[in-house]
Amino acid sequence: MNKQRSEIAHVDLDAYFVAVEQRDFPELQGKPVIVGGSPESRSVVSSCSYEAREKGIHSGMSMKKAHALLPEAIFRRPRFDEYRKTSVEIMKFFCEYAPGVQQMSIDEAFLDFQNTRYLYDDLLVVLKKLQERLLSQFGLSCSIGLAPSHYFAKLASDFDKPYGFVHIEPDTEKSFVNRLSIENIWGLGKQSLKRLSIYEIRTVQDLKKISPQNLSVILGKSYAQYIGAVLEGEPPHSFTRSSIERSTSVEETFPQDLQTGDAVRAGLLSLAQKLSGRLNADHHISSVIVLKVRFKDFSTFTVQKTIFQQHLHTQKIYETAVGLFKKRWKTFDPIRLMGIAAKRLQNESQLVPDMFETNKDTALRKIDKTALDLKNKYGNVSLRPARTFSLYAKDTKKKNISKKTDS
């Protein structure tokens, strides 16, 4: 009776941005649709319909390439405000079902059903219902993975997209891994895959044949341990709680590469303002700032800092990001993209009285709040610090913000 059961679900919306477009504009249904910036800009595909995927388009591909490959596709500009609004409603809807909901990004969340046997006899029935209701009430399709751990629930939801439903029973994780292709191992990045392919390691079976020592030589010790655990059907140790904490981020591919300190500061100020606007709008506080920098040659680095002040405003985020940048790079190559993320998000209501906040901080937060109120009152007005104008001065038409992609 008290048999072990899987109680962690991962729910991931299918091609979320495109799905919202197809829902709101039914004429787009069944067609190859690509959401992203202008094909003339340097932005990337944020989301594409399954019809477009069949023709070789994928998230993260440059819009230019997507356009060359599939000129007949329907190209749409993203409507982030709408995606965020719908996402908030969906997260509330998840809370009707699960006692614990951890939002991972705009379109995915972990639903924690641990110790709910008294509530729910059969989680498969409950989750199937959730999947059907999401489709009928929100007009959106999702894929669900149910597994004994977060890590395997995430692998499961990704296994049979779209509208997938994959259940991994306790003690069957190891055999599930045998069915994966190597690209599906969550946490293995493009660089690692590239390095493995040099050694002709392309499948899970290939991975299993190689000794842990040799894998360490190829990928480094921590990655080798990570993969070793996954192959054994264990959630990797480095996949700790912090990996499943909520975060939010903004990033931008700039119209021209940034080459001077002034340009970098202007870029960071613009990002800081967007991030603080989002934190404010979602009533979130955070204590970790992550800076991401991608250079002209596409090499990408992230650095992060924990700060004691949780209630962030534009100036604080900006100063932290500039500090991180200066510490890491004394000189730098042209920069293509930068991003700032706030990690360890919590709701404002969980804020303990902030001992580190000064009167100046309170005033600066008020300025952010005013900007947000104006935006809410007058719609999509664009309030930008004057110092950021130079970023777009040369070519305002090509200005494009590439957001995180979805899948």
Ligand SMILES: [Mg+2]
């Ligand atoms: Mg998704």
